[in-house]
Amino acid sequence: MKRSEVKEYNGKNGKPAYIIFDNKIYDVTESKLWKDGIHMNRHKAGEDMTDFISMAPHGENLLERDNIRFVGNLEEDKQKEDKKLNIEDFTANCILTQYLFIFLWVYYISVLLCSFCTFLPVT
Structure with a gap:
């Protein structure tokens, strides 16, 4: 799945809530901390949380909980490669x-x- 596709999974209007961490995609829909695709009134589903999780009081091991599911690895968009x-x-x-x-x-x-x-x- 590409970054542009992950943005569509924002947890709104019945859509699942996906986040990106370290080029991996996670489904956080079942987590009560990601209700309606929003976490702590700050972070939105469908976005890259790599920098935020690295600075958070919890570590990345939080993504191994039962209510968070690994979806797959992030594919790079061709546009991003062309911009190099x-x-x-x-x-x-x-x-x-x-x-x-x-x-x-x-x-x-x-x-x-x-x-x-x-x-x-x-x-």
């Missing part, structure tokens, strides 16, 4: 940035020179 920055994009962006900097520097100097020229007396 490759070195060619980085190099092209650096070159464009350098040209922009040079252009702005030349423009700034020309503006300064023109403003200086207006103070010179005309003979």
